[in-house]
Amino acid sequence: MSEINHLMNVYKRRNIRFVSGRGNYLVDTFGREYLDAISGVAVTSLGHSHPEIAAVIAIQASRLLHTSNMFSIEWQERLAEQLCRISGMSRAFFCNSGAEANETALKLARLHGARKGFQAPEVIVMDKSFHGRTFATLSASGNPAGHAGFAPLVPGFRRVPFGDIDAIRKIAGQACQVTAVLMEPVQGEGGVNVASPDFLRSVRQICTEQGWLLMMDEVQTGLGRTGKWFGFQHADILPDVITVAKALGNGIPVGGCLASGEAAGYFMPGNHGSTFGGNPLACRVGCQVIDIIERDNLLMNASEGGILLRDYLRSQMQDFECVTAIRSHGMMAGIEFSRPCEELADICASQEKLLINVTREKTVRLLPALISTENEIAMIAQRLARATRTWLRKE
Ligand SMILES: *Cc1c(COP(=O)(O)O)cnc(C)c1O
Secondary structure (H helix, E strand, O other): OOOOOOOOOOOOOOOOOEEEEEEOEEEEOOOOEEEEOOHHHHOOOOOEOOHHHHHHHHHHHHHOOOOOOOOOOHHHHHHHHHHHHHHOOOEEEEEOOHHHHHHHHHHHHHHHHHHOOOOOOEEEEEOOOOOOOOHHHHHHOOOHHHHOOOOOOOOOEEEEOOOOHHHHHHHHOOOOOEEEEEEOOEEOOOOOEEOOHHHHHHHHHHHHHHOOEEEEEOOOOOOOOOOOOOHHHHHOOOOOEEEEOHHHHOOOOOEEEEEOHHHHHOOOOOOOOOOOOOOHHHHHHHHHHHHHHHHOOHHHHHHHHHHHHHHHHHHHHOOOOOEEEEEEEOOEEEEEEOOOOHHHHHHHHHHHOEEOEEEOOOEEEEOOOOOOOHHHHHHHHHHHHHHHHHHHHHO
């Protein structure tokens, strides 16, 4: 690696460079193989270098990549149909990332307010939430570190503690210009905090009573991560707006905002758009991802694998005195420590060849691919436990 780095200093990077991957494994420049328990942050849910994904990328790349949204795009229509079928929504808009998908949702919330004649519409958001890095989505996110230095933030957000239904009820009881609630069914960056089905149902009920849009950020939880297509489906509710991205392209950038009811018809030509959004390549890959999840029963694999992951983590990790909580939902798990544990991720990578991520300083986050086998899940827990012992010995 050269001495001078011309990249902006946005990320804290580990000094490892991967050159190839297959399934749950990545290979670095020295030929060393790593077990990937983070999947590029919930992106490569079908594993690395999936042969059918690689094949459709090659076929579509040699046929047609881009025409612009001035013309009709067959794969975009097909992906919209597929996503509406699995989510219960009625229309889709495509973009290239989770933040853009949430920007789209937030613009729908503003249009919802404009219809009611609100001058200062507001969206209720949660503590510890993460919705992206653009101005509106960082303003919506409940991470003070992400706000520092970026004032003035986008106005129009009201923050409540995650899971606190009384705080939402209190707002509903006052005169307000709230138009929507935006939340994750499981907070990923926030430390794997799982919303209870009761909380989700109560939020749905308040939104219905008040005429607020319920907007679910399923960027991390969507497409099977929790063992169902979407996290909200565990509560048997239907949101008004859903955002997706990450796993939809298995590594090809693609995001989407889905809506039902009136909100699905708010945008008119000229209101919104994206040059790259919904291009034939990204949408064809999205269709292939959904096909593979269905054909290979990966929802079941994720829900059964998630139970195994939880059980292995409990048996291997809960006896450490420094572990204060183990939270999980499907193939999302968070192991919270009593102190910052970034060093544990270094030890996992260097000594155990296990790739994990630490979020909120004290929580190890695991997001294994949905294709993970029992053996791989057991190995994740074993390697993490061994690395934890090494870490504690060093302290
Ligand atoms: C990753 C993430 C985002 C942002 O997605 P980008 O593609 O990085 O813009 C938004 N919401 C949630 C819940 C996420 O996990």
